[in-house]
Each structure stands twice: as structure tokens, then as C-alpha cells.
Amino acid sequence: MAIAAADCGFDVFGTEINTNIKSCLSENRAHFFEPGLDELICRYNNKNFHCADNFPVDKKFDAFIITVGTPLKSESKVPNFDAITAAIKSISEVYDGSQLIILRSTVSVGTTRNVVIPLLAKMCGKSEVFVSMCPERTIEGKAIEELKNLPQIISGNNLTALKMAEKIFLQITDNVIKADSLEEAELIKLYCNTYRDMNFSIGNAFCLASQTFGVNGINVINRANEGYKRAGIALPGFVAGPCLEKDAYILTNNMVDCLSKEFILNARQVNESLEDEVVEWVKKRVGVPSENIFITLSGMAFKGRPETSDLRGSSSVNIARKLNNLGYKLKLHDFVANVAEMENLKLGKSYSDLNIACENSVALIVLNNHRNYLEIETIENLAENAVILDTWNVCNKLHEKYFNVYTLGNINLGGVAN
Secondary structure, three states, X not given: OHHHHHHOOOXXXXXXXXXXXXXXXXOOOOOOOOOOHHHHHHHHEOOOEEEEOOOOOOOOOOEEEEOOOOOEOOOOOOEOOHHHHHHHHOOOOOOOOOXXXXXXXXXXXXXXXXXXXXXXXXXXXXXXXXEEEOOOOOOOOOHHHHHHHOOEEEOOOOHHHHHHHHHHHOOOOOOXXXXXXXXXXHHHHHHHHHHHHHHHHHHHHHHHHHHHOOOOHHHHHHHHHOOOOXXXXXXXXXXXXXXXXXXHHHHHOOOOOOHHHXXXXXXXXXXXXXXXXXXXXXXXXXXXXXXXXXEEEEOOOOOOOOOOOOOOOOHHHHHHHHHHHHOOEEEEEOOOOOHHHHHHOOOOEEEOOHHHHOOOOOEEEEOOOOHHHHHOOOOOOOOOOOEEEEOOOOOHHHHHHOOOEEEOOOOOOOOOOO
């Protein structure tokens, strides 16, 4: 967001407390992989884009944009707004109540009005402040493109705030959609992500249900969709990442108990259940953990298309943790994710080369859908009679060479995928 704004002519100052992020920016690069981002950082860094520990007090700011995440509390899965409140408090030295505050973070309905606005009013000592909820809806891997081309949702707690937000975003994109209220804007973001989550859950539920009848779930979905426009059933796969894994919980956080709430949460739980399906497959096909038995997990980033290095909210990482807790020895691989970041998970030795990662492993589990898998014809270093679980059904050439290949379509069946 900061670089996109700089690219549109804004003078942008950003604050950051993470030393790794600041170090990477000092080297004119991002701390994560995003196509086109490093080039723009090089172009604008220390020109009209500046990263600092604190906002300079000698500058007059027109708006502050809060982009921090909203994690869930691990046990209760209730949203934790500590990062948002900390970000708000960090502007106290340069905020006087006249500037627009834009919240991009995903929050429960009512958070902008009931948490953000009272805190700002208390900070500046004014009864009227200017606040907009303008949710971020870009997809990782296409963020630069989408920030300028996607419709940007804007809102305001009053007409002045709405007009200020409109003026800013019309310099970034030609397509602005005005929400009637802060709450409507909050819901729009939550609905977009939860809809995707629920849509994928249908494919996952159908895939697992097919196997209770002894039928390959992927095959039946593909043939149901073929030439039939009214089907469009999603193929099975993990639905994760820093947004989709938690937005159903954020949406239902302060929702009254009702059928809709139960429906939304059940869909989320279907998607989460795939992680345990993989763990059970390992227990069945690999057997009891041993010091001399290794399993290779490939595709640790939460998705492969568009490619990303992001390990946050990754089902692959969750699966690795569950297997590690059971005592299995793991090797981790990804085509994009940083090896050092994977090592920091402390779940197993990490590699950038898949063949090396598979040396003497009794099982290979492919956990995202990166395009590189399409071209892999053989894995030379796997142990004899190794089993393969291709959870995204992308290793088509391996299916032709190896007998012991499973997919989510037949994870609960005996036999090969095709």
C-alpha cells in the first residue's frame, strides 16, 4: 500500500518495529516475495517513501493508514486487536484530530466505531474525528496490480471522512465504491474472504464424502463439472493463509448465535479438517515414527499460485507441527519461501532443492500447487517403495511413473490416484 501510494505521487512515511523488515528496506528490497515490489522500492525508497522508527514531528500529515494484521487468540480464536491499538497509539505525537485515519485491517463488525474512534477521540481530546474503514482486498502475488485495478471500498464515520478517503483513493485507482457505513465496509471484506472459504469447503466436503462410497473424490468433481456450466464445484485443497484461516472467526466473533453463524463455522472446520486427514494418512502409510525414517514436506508457503513466500497461516506449517509433535522426522522444501525462515520453524531441515530434500525419505507430501510441480518427472533420491501424497493433484508426470501416489481424492482409499 505504501509503495503503491508513492508510485501515485504521495509523499509516504511509514513506521516499523520489526528489525528484519527495516533491514531489508535499507537494502531496497521487501522482506517477502511479491512480483514487481522490489523494483518499486528501489525507485522510491528515501525519495517519496521513507521508513522510520517514528513519524517525524516536523511534518504535517494529511492521513494515517493502519495496515497491521488482526491475529486470533490461539485457544479461543477470538480476534486480538492489540496490534491495532498499538499502531494508533504510535501516532499520538503527530495526530491532532484533523487528519483522516484509514483502517485497512480486517476486524469484527463494529470495531472501527467502537474501538478505533473512541481511542482516537481520547488521544486528541476532540469529540469529532475523521475515520474511514477501507478494507484491503488484494491477493498475494498480484498485489501491485490489484491495488490500482480492483474497486477500492471506502467509508467514513462522517461526510468529511468519506470525502477525504475518496480523494486519496481516486489518486490510486479509478474505481471507488462508497459503503453506506463503517460496518458495511467491515462486512464487505469479511464476506469476500468467508465466501471463498465456504466455496472451497464444498469441494472439500464433497471430496471426502465421495470416499465414504469408495469413489475417488477428485474424479467425481471433475466429471460433474465437465461441460456442465451449472456445476463449478471447487476441487479439494487447503484453504489457509493469513486471511482465509481466520476471517470466518472474525466475522462470527460478535455475531448472535444463529443458523448462519453455525453454517459459516462448520464450513471453516471442514477446511481445517484436511490437515488431520493428511496426518492420519501418514500414520497409516508410513507407520510408527522412527529416528531413521524421514518424510519430506514440499510446498511450505500457504499457496503456490500466484506464488508467494508467505508461511503465515499455512496449512503446510500446521501439518508439519502436528507430525513433529507425533515424533516424525521431517525435511521441508519450498520453491519460493526463504530457507532460513523455514529453518526458524524448528520443524526439520529445510531445502531449496526438492531432490536433495527427498534423499532417503519414505514419503513425499506435496502441500501447495506451485507450477514447478507440473514439470517434475521423477524424484531420484526417494527411498525404495516410498509413497507420495500429491494433495493438489499437480504432479501429473509423477503419477505416470510411481505406483504409490495418492491425492486428496483417494486419501482414504487404497490404491493410486488415476
